[in-house]
Amino acid sequence: MARVVIVGASGAIGGELVDAYAKDTLNFVYAVSRKPDSLKWCARENIQPVSLKGGAADEPMVSAPDDEDLARIARLIGADGPLDRVIVATGMLHSNGIAPEKSLKALSYESLSTVFMVNAFYPAMVAKHFIPLLAKHEDSVFAALSARVGSIEDNHLGGWYAYRASKAALNMLLKTASIEARRANPNALVVGLHPGTVDSDLSKPFQSRVPKGKLFSAEFAAQQLHAVLESLGPEANGRVYAWDGRAIPF
Numbered sequence: 001m002a003r004v005v006i007v008g009a010s011g012a013i014g015g016e017l018v019d020a021y022a023k024d025t026l027n028f029v030y031a032v033s034r035k036p037d038s039l040k041w042c043a044r045e046n047i048q049p050v051s052l053k054g055g056a057a058d059e060p061m062v063s064a065p066d067d068e069d070l071a072r073i074a075r076l077i078g079a080d081g082p083l084d085r086v087i088v089a090t091g092m093l094h095s096n097g098i099a100p101e102k103s104l105k106a107l108s109y110e111s112l113s114t115v116f117m118v119n120a121f122y123p124a125m126v127a128k129h130f131i132p133l134l135a136k137h138e139d140s141v142f143a144a145l146s147a148r149v150g151s152i153e154d155n156h157l158g159g160w161y162a163y164r165a166s167k168a169a170l171n172m173l174l175k176t177a178s179i180e181a182r183r184a185n186p187n188a189l190v191v192g193l194h195p196g197t198v199d200s201d202l203s204k205p206f207q208s209r210v211p212k213g214k215l216f217s218a219e220f221a222a223q224q225l226h227a228v229l230e231s232l233g234p235e236a237n238g239r240v241y242a243w244d245g246r247a248i249p250f
C-alpha cells in the first residue's frame with residue numbers, strides 16, 4: 001500500500017487530489033487540513049483526516065501553522081511508516097484586506113510578509129518535517145503547488161508582486177531542498193506543480209479575465225497533476241511542471 005499525504009485538503013485542488021489518490025484502494029491517504037470537519041469524502045476507509053492548527057483567515061494578520069504543530073503531525077503520520085507521496089496544495093492570493101498588487105504603490109510590509117508566509121515559508125516548513133519521512137527504497141515524491149506566474153523568465157505582464165515573488169521563492173526553496181533530499185535519499189523527487197487556472201475560492205475574483213475554455217475544474221486539474229506526478233523520472237528533481245506535463249522555466 002502506498003502512503004500519500006495531502007496538505008491543504010479542504011482546498012479545491014487539495015480536496016480533489018485526495019479523491020484522485022484515494023480512488024486507488026492500494027493508496028492510503030492522510031488528508032491534512034486546518035478544517036478537517038469540512039472534508040467531504042472522509043467516509044472512505046482509505047482516507048484519514050489529520051487536523052492542523054493555525055492559519056485562520058479571520059486573523060488580522062493571516063499566519064500559517066506553526067513549526068511545533070507540523071512536527072506533531074509529522075510524528076503522528078510518520079509513526080505508521082515511510083511515505084510515498086507528500087503534496088502541499090496550500091496557498092493564498094487574496095484574503096481579508098490583501099489583494100494582488102497592480103503597482104508598487106500598493107505594496108506593504110504586512111501583505112508581503114503574509115503572502116510569503118503562506119505561499120513560501122509554510123510549504124518549506126512542511127518540507128522540513130516531511131522530506132525526511134519519504135520512503136528510501138522506492139521512488140518517493142515531495143511536491144508543492146506553485147504557479148506559472150512564479151517563473152521569472154515568464155513574467156511579461158508584471159503585477160501581483162507578492163504572489164509572483166512568493167511563488168518564485170517557493171520554487172527556489174524546492175530546488176534547494178531537492179539537492180539536499182537526494183544526498184540522503186537518491187530515490188526522492190522534490191518538484192513544484194502548476195495546476196493551470198482553476199475554479200476555486202483563490203481564483204474566484206479574477207475569473208472574468210480568463211479566456212473561455214481556459215478555466216479548469218479542480219477535479220480536472222487534480223487528475224492532470226496526479227498523472228504528471230506519477231510520470232516524472234529522476235531528471236524532474238528540483239523543477240516545476242505544469243498540468244500538461246511540460247516543465248516551466250525558472
Ligand SMILES: NC(=O)c1ccc[n+]([C@@H]2O[C@H](COP(=O)([O-])OP(=O)(O)OC[C@H]3O[C@@H](n4cnc5c(N)ncnc54)[C@H](OP(=O)(O)O)[C@@H]3O)[C@@H](O)[C@H]2O)c1
Pocket residue numbers: 007008009010011012013014032033034035054055056057062063064065089090091092118122145146147148194195196197198199200201202203
Ligand atoms: N486556482 C488557481 O487558478 C491556481 C493557479 C495557479 C496556482 N494555484 C495554486 O494551487 C494551490 C491551491 O489553490 P486552490 O485554487 O485549490 O485554492 P483554495 O481552494 O483557496 O485552497 C487553498 C488551501 O490553502 C490552505 N490555506 C490557505 N490559507 C492558509 C493559511 N493562512 N494557512 C494555512 N493554510 C492555508 C487551505 O487549506 P486547509 O484549510 O485545508 O488547511 C486552503 O483550503 C495554491 O498554492 C495556489 O497558489 C492555483
